[in-house]
Amino acid sequence: MPIQILMPALSPTMTEGNLARWLKKEGDAVKAGDVLAEIETDKATMEVEAVDEGTLGKILVAEGSQGVKVNEPIALLLEEGESASALSAPVAAAPAPAAAPAAAAPASAPAAAAPAAAAVSHGARTIASPLAKRLAEQAGIDLATVKGTGPNGRIVKADVEAAKARGPVAAAAPVAAAAPAPAAAPAAAPKAAPAPVQTFGLPAFDLVPHSSMRKTIARRLTEAKQNVPHFYLTVDVGLDALLKLRTDLNVRGEKSGVKLSVNDMIIRASALALKKVPGANAAWSDEGLMQFKGVDIAVAVSIPGGLITPIIRDADKKGLAEISAEIKDLAARAKAGKLKPEEFTGGTFSISNLGMFGIREFAAIINPPQSCILAVGAGEQRPVVRNGALAVETQMSCTLSVDHRVVDGALGAEWLQAFKGLVEDPLSMML
Numbered sequence: 227m228p229i230q231i232l233m234p235a236l237s238p239t240m241t242e243g244n245l246a247r248w249l250k251k252e253g254d255a256v257k258a259g260d261v262l263a264e265i266e267t268d269k270a271t272m273e274v275e276a277v278d279e280g281t282l283g284k285i286l287v288a289e290g291s292q293g294v295k296v297n298e299p300i301a302l303l304l305e306e307g308e309s310a311s312a313l314s315a316p317v318a319a320a321p322a323p324a325a326a327p328a329a330a331a332p333a334s335a336p337a338a339a340a341p342a343a344a345a346v347s348h349g350a351r352t353i354a355s356p357l358a359k360r361l362a363e364q365a366g367i368d369l370a371t372v373k374g375t376g377p378n379g380r381i382v383k384a385d386v387e388a389a390k391a392r393g394p395v396a397a398a399a400p401v402a403a404a405a406p407a408p409a410a411a412p413a414a415a416p417k418a419a420p421a422p423v424q425t426f427g428l429p430a431f432d433l434v435p436h437s438s439m440r441k442t443i444a445r446r447l448t449e450a451k452q453n454v455p456h457f458y459l460t461v462d463v464g465l466d467a468l469l470k471l472r473t474d475l476n477v478r479g480e481k482s483g484v485k486l487s488v489n490d491m492i493i494r495a496s497a498l499a500l501k502k503v504p505g506a507n508a509a510w511s512d513e514g515l516m517q518f519k520g521v522d523i524a525v526a527v528s529i530p531g532g533l534i535t536p537i538i539r540d541a542d543k544k545g546l547a548e549i550s551a552e553i554k555d556l557a558a559r560a561k562a563g564k565l566k567p568e569e570f571t572g573g574t575f576s577i578s579n580l581g582m583f584g585i586r587e588f589a590a591i592i593n594p595p596q597s598c599i600l601a602v603g604a605g606e607q608r609p610v611v612r613n614g615a616l617a618v619e620t621q622m623s624c625t626l627s628v629d630h631r632v633v634d635g636a637l638g639a640e641w642l643q644a645f646k647g648l649v650e651d652p653l654s655m656m657l
Contacts, residue, residue: 227305227308227312228302228303228305228312228313229278229280229302229303229305230303231262231276231299231300231301232296232297232298232299232300233295233296233298234274234296235296235297236265237268237571238567238571239442239446239571240267240268240296240442241296242296243265243267243268243296244266244290244437244438245263245264245265245288245289245294245300246263246264246265246266246271246289247263247264247289247290248262248289249261249262249263249264249273250262250263251282251285252282252283252284254282255280255281256276256279256281256282256303257276258275258276258277258278258279259276261273261274261275261276262274262275262282262301263300266437266438266563267438267439268438268439268441269439269534269565269570270563270565271563271564276303277382278303278305279305279306280303280304280305280306280308281303282301282302282303282304283301283302283303283312283313284301284313286299286300286301286302287301293438353374353380353381354369354372354374354382358383358386361383361386361387365386365389365390367386367390371389372386373385437531439531439532440532443533446593447591450591450593450594451591453594454592454594454629454631455629455631456589456591456592456630457627457630457635458589458625458628459626459638459639459642460587460623460624460625460626461623461626461642461643461646462608462622462623462624463622463623463645463646463649463650464621464649465488465620465621465622466619467650467651467652468491468649468650468652469488471652471653472486472491475546479547485550486547486550487550488581488605489525489577489579489602490546490553491649491652492577492579492602492649493523493538493541493549494544494546494549495645495648495649495652495655496541496575496577496600496645497521497538497541497575498542498644498648498655499641499644499648500574500575500641503640503641503644505517505633505640506575506597506633506637506638506641507521507574508597509574509596509629509632510595510597510631510632511595516595518574520539521541521542521543521575522539522541522572522573522574523537523541523573523575523577524536524570524575524576524596525537525538525553525556525557525576525577525579526576526578526590527556527557527560527561529560529561530561534565534570535570535573535576536553536557536559536565536569537556537570537573538553538556546655556569573593573596574596575596575598575599575600576590576593576596576598576600578590578600578601578602579602580601580602580604581602581603581605581622582604583604584604585603585604586604586623587601587603587623588601588603589625592629597629597631597633598626598629598638598641599626599627600625600627600645601624601626601627602622603622603623604622605621605622606621607619607621608620624645626642
């Protein structure tokens with residue numbers, strides 16, 4: 227019975243994707259781990275790997291297709307020994323090719339003493355990978371007694387090996403009568419043509435279809451602005467000491483290839499400020515306040531078609547050189563569409579820096595479920611008054627957007643005060 231290959235969910239926010247191209251063609255042999263296709267998600271272009279062995283029998287969704295829904299069948303895989311005539315028979319639903327594996331049990335967890343639950347089956351057919359079937363046959367293991375840990379309860383190699391290690395178990399009692407197979411679902415109706423755009427007297431224009439990324443950005447930011455009670459705090463921060471230290475460090479780092487940016491130092495200052503003021507390192511949930519234990523800084527990076535926020539994990543525990551190397555690598559792979567989902571999902575605090583574009587000051591929209599985002603403007607020379615005398619100082623304006631459900635005005639001001647102190651006394655960041 228052919229196995230359906232489904233459109234996988236390759237990121238937490240993905241509901242649909244574009245099938246960029248097939249890397250296998252009909253009739254090609256497929257092994258577990260082979261790359262089948264490239265999928266454009268809302269954040270990146272990612273490779274889809276096979277989890278089963280067989281032959282790619284039929285491609286259901288052509289490459290270049292847009293807006294393919296998650297879990298929609300995209301191809302049929304013939305198992306070993308199946309002929310092409312099986313493609314006209316009802317097919318078994320299979321897991322999405324790149325579905326995330328279930329979390330492994332802790333190493334200290336004892337092996338289950340009770341018999342495993344019966345394997346998932348479709349009618350009389352047990353859902354198991356071809357390799358698992360062969361191993362079970364060689365070991366004399368009844369697959370009906372093996373619990374599958376693969377996607378959708380599919381039995382994989384590790385399940386058979388675990389069953390072999392447990393020793394023989396009693397076979398499951400036979401089912402009195404198999405339930406009749408469900409009727410095949412009717413073919414989906416063709417999609418209706420989209421309604422024409424209302425121009426309302428606008429001049430001529432070209433209509434550029436929304437990418438998956440742009441749709442996701444629009445949805446998430448609309449939800450954030452509608453549902454999160456934003457308020458804003460702005461402070462002017464002196465940069466002269468930081469710029470001097472950066473120059474000194476870059477001179478010393480020339481031989482090792484280390485070249486720090488102002489943004490690298492802002493990331494570290496933000497992380498250390500969150501350690502000093504942990505109340506700002508939190509998020510809202512209806513059940514309670516989520517007080518984060520780690521400091522994970524998400525940094526907004528502009529990429530073709532939108533924005534992505536790669537994350538510096540445990541930024542408070544990393545030095546400037548490590549932060550600099552990591553953010554350069556993440557930003558480069560973000561622009562190439564090569565980030566992994568875990569590298570841009572999560573984060574406890576965000577930074578958006580538009581200073582390089584000469585933007586003096588702006589307010590950013592919070593990235594839920596986080597409660598704070600720091601908007602960093604350009605460093606510029608400004609007149610200041612010190613001890614009654616006029617002077618010139620390099621300053622930048624920074625605006626903290628805050629979720630008022632989590633961070634009150636005094637707490638937000640306390641964080642900005644800690645951040646300002648670190649930037650204006652940058653040697654304190656080196657301790």
